[in-house]
Amino acid sequence: MEYVIEMLNIRKEFPGIVANDNITLQVKKGEIHALLGENGAGKSTLMNVLFGLYQPEKGEIRVKGKKVDITNPNIANDLGIGMVHQHFMLVDTFTVTENIILGNEPKKGTSINLKEAEKQVKEISEKYGLKVDPTAKISDISVGMQQRVEILKTLYRGAEILIFDEPTAVLTPQEIKELIQILKTLINEGKSIILITHKLKEIMEVCDRVTVIRKGEGIGTVNVVDTNPNELASLMVGREVSFTTEKIPASPKEDVLTIENLVVKDNRQVPMVNSLSLSIRAGEIVGVAGVDGNGQTELIEAITGLRKVNSGTVKINNKNITNMHPRKITETGIGHIPQDRHKHGLVLDFPVGENMVLQTYYRQPFSKRGVLNFKAIYDKASQLITEFDVRTPSSTTLARALSGGNQQKAIIGREVDRNPDLLIAAQPTRGLDVGAIEFIHSRLIEQRDNGKAVLLISFELDxxxxxxxxxxxxYEGKIVDIVDPKETTEQELGLLMAGSKRQKEGEPS
Structure with missing residues (x-):
């Protein structure tokens, strides 16, 4: 059997940690091969070795049967290997075409032939069903479209083997469907794909084989047709995983959050939240379901003081907090797990320990008369790291070095420890594996059972x-209906999310 890619007995070490311990991965031509593992299992590290970003301590790589030495990404590109990174590598102020040709520009004399490049980009994008406007600016297009630009970048450079690192972590359900179609088209055009993921549903739907790695070690490779999600989950985390969330029925009490006729406009003065009213009681979890872009972000920012409220009121425990300073709002009893953990949840170049006190550093015992007490800070951090199972070499490790799941656990530990009356959880499990999801869901339910109000905003319907x-x-900045999860279906929710209920009642869409 000839493989297009063989990574044989790869070992990659970092100071104090073995990220890949003797892992073998063999990919056949024309297959979608999943690389499955928990957050921090070593999946991205292994692919960064294949793409030339890291050099392995041991092992060898073969491309189409020939031993190769991939010392940098340019060599990987020359060998027909392209990588679509989880965090896109795009220049916001450049157009789609300018990003795609960057470093590989077609010349006309001494100047760049942009017209020719745009023509090429259009041809490739039509061939693979990617439908991207070559002249659009990156800052003006959706996350799903930006990902297509990353795919086009690899195809423009002639990639035959494409590595996708957690490609659905930042996409809406609709964009995920479109991406799966794109993957199938790429395979039909003779490409081979390695898919780094921990989403079992997607593996079952689109992959041919799956290689599982756990804590840096290879567990084995199985054919997707011969396995099932439960078996893959236990291979991945080394124990049985529950896919349903165990919880007793809620017994809600008094209102904690009360929102009345809230209007929040964007920078162009368009109402993104439009006369929205909602209340959440102590001891319940209220989930907000909706297609991305229907006012969810603006709603969270209005409650937490990060965006100005144009009219209406937000109250916590009957206290009006509308347009108060963000710190004052958090001090009234709000915890916030933000939807973008990198932009708004952590200071990535601070140690984990210091990130654990971002909301409380100015109080005793963490500071006195403006002087920080680092012993108290790191004692607290060590306690939270243990309690919330944050896997990190130490509390002084930079937050940037942690896997997504462990970064998320650190944020949740920090917010829950403050014991807020209202916990806002926005996309709390985005990009996380089944083990981490199970942990986070149980923590949200624990908050509810402790008599707290929880506002959950998620694009994951399940x-x-x-x-x-x-x-x-x-829908369009309004709450169109409130339903009981035990008495509804995903289909019914989908229709409501598309605004069908409002139209049925004769209101304008």
Whole structure:
């Protein structure tokens, strides 16, 4: 059997940690091969070795049967290997075409032939069903479109083997469907794909074979037709995993969050939240379901003081907090797990320990008269790291070095430890593996059972259905209906999310 890619007995070490320990991965031509593992299992490290970003301590790589030495990404590109990174490598102020040709520009004399490049980009994008406007600016297009630009970058450079690192972590359900179609088209055009993921549903739907790695070690390779999600989950985490969230029925009490007729406009003065009213009681989880871009982000920012409220009120425990300073708002009893952990949840170049006190560093015992007490800070961090199972070499490790799941656990530990009356959890499990998802869901339910109010905002319908006690459906900045998860279906929610209920009642769409 000839493989297009063989990584044989690869070992990659970092100071104090073995990220890849004697791993073998063999990919056949024309297959979608999943690389499955928990956050921090070593998947991205292994692919960064293949793409030339890291050099292995041991092992060899073969491309189409020939031993190769990939010392940098340019060599990987020359060998027909392209990588679509989880965090896109795009220049916001450049156009789609300028990003795609960067470093590989077609010349006309001494100047760049942009017209020719745009023509080429259009041809490639049509061939693979990618449908991207070559002249659009990156800052003006959606995340799903930006990902297509990353795919086009690899195809423009002639990639035959494409590595996708967690490609669905930042996509909406609709964009995920479109991406799966794109992957199938790429295979039909003779490409081979390695898919780094921990989403079992996607593996079952689109992959041919799957190689599982756990804590840096290769567990084995199986044919997708011969396995099932439960078996893959236990191979991945080394124990049985529950896909349903165990919880007792909620017994809600008084209102904690009360929102009345809220209007929040964007920078162009368009109302993104439009006369929205919602209340959440102590001891319940209210999930907000909706297609991305229907006012969810603006709603969270209005509650937490990060965006100005144009009209209406937000109250916590009957206290009006509308347009208060963000710190004052958090001090009234709000915890916030933000939807973008890198932009708004962590200071990536601070140690984990210091990230654990970002909301409380100015208080005793962490500071006195403006002087930080690092012993108290790191004592607290060590306690939270243990309690919330944050896997990190130490509390002084930079937050940037942690896997996504462990970064998320650190944020949740910090917010829950403050014991807020209202916990806002926005996309709390985005990009996380089944083990981490199970942990986070149990923590949200634990907050509810401790008499706290929880506002869950997620694009994952099964998460909303599984964890919520009530589901509020948001469409064009309004709550169009509130439903009981036990009495609804994903199909019904999907229709509500598309605004069908409002139209049925004769209101303008």
């Amino acid at each position: 998460e909303i259905m599984n964890v919520s006690d009530r589901i509020a459906v948001i």
